[in-house]
């Protein structure tokens with residue numbers, strides 16, 4: 001569904017990505033990990049149509065991505081909510097902006113918020129919510145667009161560890177009920193393995209794909225799987241790729 005074909009991206013003299021080729025199937029969950037500055041966010045922004053490749057092609061459903069598309073939604077590390085608008089208005093804002101809001105939009109928004117544990121908070125302002133709740137609102141806002149591609153850039157990076165774990169399971173639950181491809185950037189190797197069908201490991205700048213690790217764990221997934229040999233093997237392989245020989249010295 002998503003295809004990157006020998007994509008390069010430079011910002012002036014800075015080469016962020018070099019020859020990145022990747023395919024993501026409809027409904028697939030792909031995680032991207034790699035050192036800071038290896039071009040993970042740039043990769044997402046290319047798929048989102050927010051930036052254009054210097055060379056190569058980004059194709060979504062057979063058409064080159066030249067601008068943001070209605071079938072793609074993005075979630076960032078910060079919730080980026082409108083501070084003056086209540087939760088319900090924040091969640092429905094993109095659809096209203098794109099003039100895609102219909103008679104059922106508010107009911108769907110309320111249902112999504114309930115799924116995310118936010119029933120009763122529809123008319124609160126963002127500042128009245130915890131960081132985790134704000135991020136749930138941002139995720140609901142993306143899901144209300146019913147995207148076929150959900151791009152997530154360290155969506156749980158600013159959350160405490162417990163909220164983060166809870167949110168990852170919730171994301172999996174929501175994803176499982178939909179035909180939605182997810183491309184999920186994270187700095188957490190266990191998070192990548194827990195969530196993804198495949199983990200794309202990037203090498204340092206200029207970012208290239210070092211290896212793509214398939215995660216052979218059954219679904220539905222849960223934290224009890226973290227102790228399993230398949231989980232450990234995938235995490236170890238990713239660590240070895242990122243840290244190279246340094247992983248063993250640290251032990």
Ligand SMILES: Nc1ncnc2c1ncn2[C@@H]1O[C@H](COP(=O)(O)OP(=O)(O)OP(=O)(O)O)[C@@H](O)[C@H]1O
Pocket residue numbers: 011014015016034035036037038039040041042043205
């Ligand atoms: N708009 C821009 N203008 C100039 N340089 C940029 C721009 N966006 C990204 N870069 C550069 O491209 C490289 C890759 O950046 P990017 O944000 O994609 O990395 P990242 O892997 O997401 O990093 P992090 O994990 O720290 O968020 C960096 O060297 C960055 O400085």
